[in-house]
Amino acid sequence: MPDGTSSSPAASAANPHGTSAEAADALLTPREAEVARLYKARWAASAIADKLGISISAVYDYASKARRKGIDLPLQDMPGAPRKLDWRAVTQLARDGVVQKQIAASLGITERAVSKILHAQRQAGVNVPAKPRRGPAPTVDYEAVKALYLDPLTLPTREIARRLGCKEATVHDALNAMRAQGEHIPYRCRTKAAIAALPQKVEAPTVVDPVPTRLCMCCRKPADIVDPPRWFVCTDCKERDGAPIITRRAA
Structure with missing residues (x-):
């Protein structure tokens, strides 16, 4: 029967403030001790879970048990807060x-x-890459892509990517790059093939009309006399009808 002088592990766990650090460490299970050690080393909960092969919720549970046994662990939502x-x-x-x-x-x-x-x-102005999440650009042998693409079996691009061990988008990028370099690689899509078969648009030379043609107000022939201003008449109408015809037409 327990008395007031004896102490048990349960009593020590219930009174963590009266327990020394060595005694508190002795109360931990091996898994709790490992989680506490990694916690003190500022490991993230996800990293601890990956290392120990347990879930993140289990990591938080072991850390909570260690705190209740008197272990001083940081209280924060993200144990791996950056130092x-x-x-x-x-x-x-x-x-x-x-x-x-x-x-x-x-x-x-x-x-x-x-x-x-x-x-x-x-x-803070430190020179850091803008997109460090992306790795180096994927590369693929263009000649291998071209050989498989032009194969008489008409392999789909998905199969070409599987054989070369890359993504389908990488295959398309390689084909487009070779087309841009002048390689004759036909399109399999009918719409793209029809667009590629269209003649290239050639800009017609710009011809500047020096002087717009004015027509006679009487016979609608090209006019060469302006009399008075803004009234146009040809030489034949001027010699046949005289100046009054211009006045009459204008009126």
């Missing part, structure tokens, strides 16, 4: 072309924390 020490490493890895997911895995922080660090660095 100032990690900023230089994150920036250098981003400059080296490493994607954010790999940066987070190598430093033991969340991908969101990496994104926040890079955003803060850009706001």
Whole structure:
């Protein structure tokens, strides 16, 4: 029967303030001790879950149990909150072309924390790539793509991508790049083939009409006499009818 002088593990757990750090560590299970160690090392909950092969909710549960047993762990929603020490490493890895997911895995922080660090660095004027999430542009052998595309079996682009171990969009990009370089690679789409078969639009030379042709007010022939101003008449009408015809037509 327990008395007031004896202490049990349950009593120590119920009174964590009266328990030393060594005694509190002794109360932890191996899994709780491992989670607490990684928590103190500022690992993200997702990284701890991946390392131990458990769920994120289980990580939070083990951390909560460790706190109740007297372990001093940081109380925050994201255990992998970035430290100032990690900023230089994150920036250098981003400059080296490493994607954010790999940066987070190598430093033991969340991908969101990496994104926040890079955003803060850009706001501070540090030269950081604008889109570090993207890796290097995918490359593919153009000659292999061309050979498979022009094969008599008429392989679809999806099958070409599967054989070359790349994405279908990479195959289309390679075909368009070869067409831009002058390679004769026909389109399989009827609409695109018809558009490509159309003659190239040639701009006609611009011909400037020096003087617009004026017509006679009587016979509608080209006029060569202006008398009075803005009244046009040809020589024949001028010699036959005289000046009054112009006045009469104008009236």
